[in-house]
Amino acid sequence: MSIRHGLLALLDQGPRYGYQLRSEFEARTGATWPLNVGQVYTTLGRLERDGLVESAGEDDEGHLFYAVTEAGRSELRQWFDTPVPRTNPPRDELAIKLAMAVGVPGVDVQAVVQAQRRHSMKALQDYTRLKGQALTAGEQQSDLAWLLVLEQLIFQTEAEIRWLDHCESRLSQHAARSAPASAPASAPASAPTAAPTDRPRRRSRI
Known part of the structure; x- marks a missing residue:
């Protein structure tokens, strides 16, 4: 999941501060991928370091707003135009x-x-x-x-x-x-050969 580009997409709609970004990100995704404020501000710091966002002043309550720069918009459009690669599928x-x-x-x-x-x-x-x-x-x-x-x-x-x-x-x-093959059934034993009983009988003498 690209938190970096998700925040750029929200800032492309106008300046926002950290808590607003977290709330809107979770609203868009139904809190499927919840963010903590620390992640948001860490990512904003990196985006500012890379020249993709800049400070946009504070409100009366002291909230520091961020705005996307032209370089940030360019990276965001490139992200939208580039298919998500499948060469390195995420670990499942x-x-x-x-x-x-x-x-x-x-x-x-x-x-x-x-x-x-x-x-x-x-x-x-x-x-x-x-x-x-x-x-x-x-x-x-x-x-x-x-x-x-x-x-x-x-x-x-x-x-x-x-x-x-x-x-x-x-x-x-x-x-x-993988199951072992069943042993072949043994052939039925042959019945013993009966002794011959048809010997010629002696004729009785009269």
Whole structure:
């Protein structure tokens, strides 16, 4: 997540101070990625150092305002125009957990997958409920931004559930291939040959 560019995008709409930036950032994203004020002011300090924002005075309450510079607007437009690269995908804790679990003795990987699926299904239900609330909340800019974030979370969770289904199928196939082959059934023992009983009988003498 680029806090740097998120703050530039908010400042592009007019000067703001730290608490305003934090509140508006969380309103746009539905507090999905909460910020603390320390992060905001640390990022503002770096942006000011790089010439992307500048001080814009104080109000009567002593709030220090920041404004975006032309260099900041240029970087912001470049960020919007450049696709997010997939060459270095973010680390996914769930993928790492399953990758490690398959090599650890005594771990029931199927149980890990099933527990995660239940959790993901619950999250999907919660996101869907929140989407319904967002659709009826209104047409403000912050509502639209939150709706877009929610839908991304919904699509991402749906994809995760499909991937977990695939993992379970893959684990079952691997277990079937790794199972020892059953011993061939032994052939039934042949019945013992009966002693011949058809010897020619002696004719009795009269």
